[in-house]
Amino acid sequence: MTALQLATNIPWWGSTGIKVGLGLAVVLAPAGLTVYLYLFKMVSFMQSRLGPMEAGPYGSMQLLAEVGKSLQKEDIIPAKADRNVFAMAPYIVLMSTFLMAVVIPFGPNALFTDLDTGVFFALAVSSISVIGILMAGWASASKYSLLGGLRAAGQLIAYELPMVLAVVGVVIQAGTLNLQQIVYAQIDGEIFGFGGLGLPFILTQIVGFGIFMIAVQAELTQVPFDMPIAESELVSGYMTEYSGFRFLMFFIGEFATAAIFAFLASVLFLGGWAVPPFVMDILGIDATSNWFNVLGPLVMASKMLLLTFVIYWVRFTFPRLREDQLQKFAWKVLIPISLVNIAITGTLKVAF
Numbered sequence: 305m306t307a308l309q310l311a312t313n314i315p316w317w318g319s320t321g322i323k324v325g326l327g328l329a330v331v332l333a334p335a336g337l338t339v340y341l342y343l344f345k346m347v348s349f350m351q352s353r354l355g356p357m358e359a360g361p362y363g364s365m366q367l368l369a370e371v372g373k374s375l376q377k378e379d380i381i382p383a384k385a386d387r388n389v390f391a392m393a394p395y396i397v398l399m400s401t402f403l404m405a406v407v408i409p410f411g412p413n414a415l416f417t418d419l420d421t422g423v424f425f426a427l428a429v430s431s432i433s434v435i436g437i438l439m440a441g442w443a444s445a446s447k448y449s450l451l452g453g454l455r456a457a458g459q460l461i462a463y464e465l466p467m468v469l470a471v472v473g474v475v476i477q478a479g480t481l482n483l484q485q486i487v488y489a490q491i492d493g494e495i496f497g498f499g500g501l502g503l504p505f506i507l508t509q510i511v512g513f514g515i516f517m518i519a520v521q522a523e524l525t526q527v528p529f530d531m532p533i534a535e536s537e538l539v540s541g542y543m544t545e546y547s548g549f550r551f552l553m554f555f556i557g558e559f560a561t562a563a564i565f566a567f568l569a570s571v572l573f574l575g576g577w578a579v580p581p582f583v584m585d586i587l588g589i590d591a592t593s594n595w596f597n598v599l600g601p602l603v604m605a606s607k608m609l610l611l612t613f614v615i616y617w618v619r620f621t622f623p624r625l626r627e628d629q630l631q632k633f634a635w636k637v638l639i640p641i642s643l644v645n646i647a648i649t650g651t652l653k654v655a656f
Contacts (some may be wrong), residue, residue, distance in 0.1 A: 324417055330405045333554055334563030334608060337365050341609070342558045342616040343559075350620055374555075377548035382445050385545065389443035394546070394553035399434030401561045403429035408567050411577050411600030412592050422483035423475060426568055427468055431522065433561070434460045437532075440554075441542040452541025455627065456532035460523060462634040467519035470512040471643035473649040474505050474572050487576035491591050500582035506573040511645045513573045514640050517611070520565045521618060523632070524558060528622040529630055566611035567604060574607050576600075 314322070326573075344366055345453055348355030355606035356363035381387055407422040409415040419425050434457055441453015475481055478489040486505075493503020506513050522529040525541075543554050577600030578591055589595050627631070 307408070325403055327402060327416065330408075330410075331560045331564065332556070333401055333455045334605070334612075335560035338609075338612050338616070339367055339559050340561055341611065346613075346616060367370045370559070373554065374548055374552040378548060381546075382545050384445035386443040388573070389439050390545075391550070393436045393440035393443060394550045394557070396439060398553050398557045398560075400429055400432035400436070401557055401564055401656075403432070404414075404561075404564045404568065407483055407601075408571060408605040409576060410485060410604050411597035412594070413656060414577070414597045414600055415484065418484055420481065423471060423481045423486070423572075426483070426628045427464075427471065430565075431460075431464060433523075433557075437542050440546070444542070446543040446545050448538045448540075448544045449542050451482045452532045455538075456525060456542060459529060459532060459630060459646065462631055463522035463638075466515050466638035466642050467523065468513040469646060470509075470519065471572060472642075472646050473512040474511045476646070476649045476653050477505060477508060483576075484569050487571060487578055488591065490575045491578045491581060501580045502575060502578070504573065504575045509573060509645070509649070511567070511641065515642050515645075516569060516572070517614065518638065519617060520562075520569070522630075523565070524562055526558075526562075526615065526619040528618070528625045530624055531627050531630060534624065544626045552606070562612055562615055563608055566608040566615070569611055570604055570607035574611075577604050579603060580613065603625065629634075 326492050327481070340363075344355045354363075357367035359365040381390055402428050406416045407419050409418070437456045437460070438453050440511060441449045441451075444450070459604040470474060474486065478486045480489070490504050491502045493499070494505065495501060495503055499593070532538075533543065543551060546554060576640045577596060579599075584590060587595075
C-alpha cells in the first residue's frame with residue numbers, strides 16, 4: 305500500500321471528527337461573518353454611523369469581544385424555572401440548525417451526506433426549533449417568555465406551510481427530492497433551447513422563491529415578523545430569562561439559521577455550488593470536476609451573502625406587523641398563492 309493510500313485511508317472516528325469540525329465551520333463561520341457585515345456594519349451605515357470601531361481593525365474583533373463577554377457572564381436560572389428543560393432549550397434550537405447543514409451540497413463531492421429525500425429532511429429538521437422555543441418559553445416561569453414562546457410556535461407553524469409549498473414547485477420541476485440532483489437539474493436545463501445559463505429555478509419559480517424568502521424571514525422571527533420577541537411588549541420574548549452562554553447560543557442560532565436557510569435557497573433556486581455552463585466552458589471544466597469541490601464553497605458563500613443581505617435589509621427597514629396581520633398574511637395570502645404556483649407548475653410539467 306502506497307503512502308498516499310495510507311494517508312487517505314482515514315478510520316471512521318477520524319472521518320467523523322473531520323465532518324464534525326467542518327459542520328461547525330459551515331454553521332459558525334457564516335454566522336460570525338453575517339453578524340459583522342450586517343448587524344455591526346450595514347445597519348450602522350444605514351443609520352449614518354460607523355458601528356463598532358475599537359476592537360480590532362475597523363471593529364473586526366468586536367464579535368470575539370462579544371462572545372468573550374457572554375462567556376464571562378453568570379448563567380442565571382430563575383428560581384421557579386424547570387431547570388432541566390430551561391437548560392436544554394437552546395441546544396434543541398441550535399441542533400435544528402446543525403441538522404439542516406448536513407444535507408446541503410457545496411460541491412460534487414463536498415457534502416456531508418447525500419440523501420435521496422434531502423429536501424424533506426431539511427424542511428423537517430428545521431421544524432425542531434419550534435420545540436426548543438416552546439421549551440424555553442414554558443420552562444422560564446415568566447409570563448413574557450410564555451407569551452413569546454406561544455407566539456413563536458403559532459408563527460412558525462403558520463409559515464412552515466408556505467415554505468414547504470414554495471419548495472414543491474422546485475421538486476416538481478427537478479423531479480427529485482435530492483438536493484444534489486436539483487443542482488444538476490439546473491445545470492443541465494435550457495432556456496428556450498439555450499443552455500449557456502442552465503436553468504436556475506428562480507427564473508421559473510420566482511413566485512416560489514419570493515414565498516420561500518418571506519417564510520424564512522418569519523421562521524427567523526425577524527422584522528416584520530418579530531412579534532415573538534417584540535421588545536416593546538415582551539422584553540425579549542422566550543429569551544427574556546436567559547443570560548450568559550445560553551443567551552449566546554440563541555443569538556448564534558438566529559444568525560446561523562439565517563445563513564443555512566440562505567444556503568438552502570441557493571441550492572433550490574440559484575443553482576447551488578455551480579456556475580453557469582458558459583463559464584464552465586470558458587474555464588474548461590465540467591460540473592463533475594474536482595475543481596468545484598474548491599470553487600463550490602466559494603460560490604455558495606457568495607450566494608449566501610447575497611441572500612442574507614436581503615434578509616437583514618428587510619429586517620432593518622420594514623415596520624413590525626400586528627399578530628392578526630401576521631397570521632392573515634400566511635393563511636390568506638401566501639398559502640393560496642403557493643397552491644396556485646404548484647398547480648401551474650404541475651400543469652406545465654405534464655404539458656411540456
